[in-house]
Amino acid sequence: MASPEASDRVLVLNPVSGSGDHVDDVAALAADHGFEVRTTEESGDAKRLAREAAPDADLVAAAGGDGTLNGVVNGVAAADALETTTVAVVPAGTGNNFAANIGVQGIEHTFTVIEDGRRRELDIGAANGRVFVNSCVGGVTAEASSETSSESKAELGVLAYVKNTLETVGEFDSLPLRVETAAGPDGETARAWEGEALFVLIGNCRRFTGARTAQAHVEDGLLEVTIVEDAATANLVSGAALERLFGQESTHIVRRRTPSLTIDSREDSIEFSLDGEMLEAETLHLETTPNALEIPVGEGYQPDPDDGELWPLEGTGPS
Numbered sequence: 001m002a003s004p005e006a007s008d009r010v011l012v013l014n015p016v017s018g019s020g021d022h023v024d025d026v027a028a029l030a031a032d033h034g035f036e037v038r039t040t041e042e043s044g045d046a047k048r049l050a051r052e053a054a055p056d057a058d059l060v061a062a063a064g065g066d067g068t069l070n071g072v073v074n075g076v077a078a079a080d081a082l083e084t085t086t087v088a089v090v091p092a093g094t095g096n097n098f099a100a101n102i103g104v105q106g107i108e109h110t111f112t113v114i115e116d117g118r119r120r121e122l123d124i125g126a127a128n129g130r131v132f133v134n135s136c137v138g139g140v141t142a143e144a145s146s147e148t149s150s151e152s153k154a155e156l157g158v159l160a161y162v163k164n165t166l167e168t169v170g171e172f173d174s175l176p177l178r179v180e181t182a183a184g185p186d187g188e189t190a191r192a193w194e195g196e197a198l199f200v201l202i203g204n205c206r207r208f209t210g211a212r213t214a215q216a217h218v219e220d221g222l223l224e225v226t227i228v229e230d231a232a233t234a235n236l237v238s239g240a241a242l243e244r245l246f247g248q249e250s251t252h253i254v255r256r257r258t259p260s261l262t263i264d265s266r267e268d269s270i271e272f273s274l275d276g277e278m279l280e281a282e283t284l285h286l287e288t289t290p291n292a293l294e295i296p297v298g299e300g301y302q303p304d305p306d307d308g309e310l311w312p313l314e315g316t317g318p319s
């Protein structure tokens, strides 16, 4: 039976995300649309509040940036309520990459989308049991991640962390890695890559550079894996170079598409950033759960964007 405080619609509000000037607007719109607002006070609260709300709520909205959304989805997953609770995205962060990927253009637009928009069932990724919606990036340091500027995140998306790591860490140690990707449903073969990497990026969305025009394919049951080999350092000094590098084939970039993979460090544990939140591990097992997250999407969302040219996968790179 529902508790006396149970609410059908709960909005988890991060009051300090982005520039922090969204609070009044979000609270007013939330009240108009029948949401009970629960405000985060510290790290970890988005997950806790969503976990508490999910058993009774049909709809839990995440008002904040990608980190807040990550917390909310992890909370709903921890309550084992992904099948019964819809998650909405209220973009009030700096980058808002995921919102852009699903055609949600701003705070007011979200509420229109919640009432009138289509609902799609999107894939989610998990790394050692922790859920991510956008990306998991290995090789980014916690220090560089926390120092990455809002402007850089807005411009470059997840690559901002890569750029900042390259800039802040003078002598960058490459990562001796083994990356094993499993066979997939579209003829992707099981493969293993071993070598020295600078970064390994795993995207749930097909493109995750943060470009405003980016279209996600988050319903294909696959993770997109990009390994940046050590020899690429010289090419990665500027943001523009990074964008160019990720937008074309390069001999120092290895790409795979797979439903699951394992990353083993040959030496120390590695720091990974999951949607901007840090996780340290020597071995990371990643998998996707297809169509696990019901989410209202804007008119601009295309379930099956035609971006195959960016991912000419099979037959490239060492196997």
Ligand SMILES: Nc1ncnc2c1ncn2[C@@H]1O[C@H](COP(=O)(O)OP(=O)(O)OP(=O)(O)O)[C@@H](O)[C@H]1O
Pocket: 014, 015, 016, 017, 018, 019, 040, 041, 042, 043, 044, 045, 064, 065, 066, 067, 068, 069, 092, 093, 094, 095, 096, 097, 153, 276
């Ligand atoms: N009340 C609070 N005070 C201080 N920090 C908080 C509070 N609530 C949440 N946080 C922290 O905010 C972080 C999440 O921020 P979030 O990623 O949502 O916004 P952002 O960094 O501005 O945007 P984006 O990720 O889109 O660039 C979490 O790491 C969490 O620890």
